[in-house]
Amino acid sequence: MYYVPEILRLAAEGLLARPMSDASRAEGHLIEALEIARGQEAKFWELRASLALARLWSSQGRRAEAATLVAPIYGWFTEGFDTLDLKEAKTLLDELGQ
Numbered sequence: 001m002y003y004v005p006e007i008l009r010l011a012a013e014g015l016l017a018r019p020m021s022d023a024s025r026a027e028g029h030l031i032e033a034l035e036i037a038r039g040q041e042a043k044f045w046e047l048r049a050s051l052a053l054a055r056l057w058s059s060q061g062r063r064a065e066a067a068t069l070v071a072p073i074y075g076w077f078t079e080g081f082d083t084l085d086l087k088e089a090k091t092l093l094d095e096l097g098q
Contacts, residue, residue, distance in 0.1 A: 006045055011029050034050060
């Protein structure tokens with residue numbers, strides 16, 4: 001099922017949006033989403049999961065890890081840079097100093 005990574009990403013986002021967020025559980029969902037997307041070679045879902053995980057890591061002070069996660073997947077794309085997801089990736093990388 002090609003959409004499982006997106007469902008996991010959305011579940012993680014929901015966990016993080018709660019007042020008493022469960023960052024550890026959300027991180028687990030995002031890592032699983034990323035692994036599944038990579039296994040499916042679904043670059044769009046991989047990008048979305050990596051962005052969400054990188055934002056979480058960045059908020060935890062893990063900026064270098066966040067940049068290392070997003071940079072390769074962003075670099076894979078050769079077109080579509082006007083799409084929201086790729087614009088967000090570029091913005092995040094700029095914020096992280098990449």
